[in-house]
Amino acid sequence: MAIHQQVRVPMSVTEFDTFVNQPENRTRSFEYISGKAIQVTSNSYASKLSNLIAALITMFVLEHNLGHVTGPDGGYMVSGERYIPDVGFISYTRQPELGTTGYNPLAPDLAVEVISNPANKQELEDLRRKITNYLAAGTVVWVFDWSEEQAEIHAPGQPVQVFAKSDVIDGGAVLPGFTLKLNDIYRERPKPS
Numbered sequence: 001m002a003i004h005q006q007v008r009v010p011m012s013v014t015e016f017d018t019f020v021n022q023p024e025n026r027t028r029s030f031e032y033i034s035g036k037a038i039q040v041t042s043n044s045y046a047s048k049l050s051n052l053i054a055a056l057i058t059m060f061v062l063e064h065n066l067g068h069v070t071g072p073d074g075g076y077m078v079s080g081e082r083y084i085p086d087v088g089f090i091s092y093t094r095q096p097e098l099g100t101t102g103y104n105p106l107a108p109d110l111a112v113e114v115i116s117n118p119a120n121k122q123e124l125e126d127l128r129r130k131i132t133n134y135l136a137a138g139t140v141v142w143v144f145d146w147s148e149e150q151a152e153i154h155a156p157g158q159p160v161q162v163f164a165k166s167d168v169i170d171g172g173a174v175l176p177g178f179t180l181k182l183n184d185i186y187r188e189r190p191k192p193s
Contacts, residue, residue, distance in 0.1 A: 011037060016032040016082065020037070020082075029072070030082070033081055034081075034126075038126065042072070046114045050071075053087055056180060057180075060177075067090055067091035067095075068089070070090075070104075071086070072084060074088050075103035076104045076107050076108050078107040078137050079107070083133075085108065085111035085113055086112050087111075087112035088110065088112070089108055090104070109138075111141045112141075112143075113130070113141065138156055140174050141153070146186065149189075151167075166182070166183065
């Protein structure tokens, strides 16, 4: 999950779609959360974690020919909003081909969010809103909190599961047979800035 900076409030989703397609915004990433355009940025450590998670998921998905994996520039339409998970997965069964413009019209099967700044209350509030909407769309959400060296799995209709650094996450029904050791993700602690 990237750090969020409010750009303009309020705006309709139609205004947001126009806004993000303006030439000066095409190289920037925005999410549309609760009627607000939020510019998405991150930090090097959170980016490193999300890239590692993306690499492990991508290798598994390629090996088993399961679908598409997107990174922190791949946006999705979710419950009327626009989100850019750090890692997204959508199966070939649900969507054989991805589009080449705008936000994907289908919510992902799996959304991975790496919290950039655990002390940022607005980021955490936005994340909780996103989780609610992802779940309503049928998306499984993995949240990684490096400050606690833990992960949460949110699955529709199920209680939240919390995993510690010594635990292993499995891909469940979304990525059957996939496992992710949190020790591999949290190999080193970030140094204070």
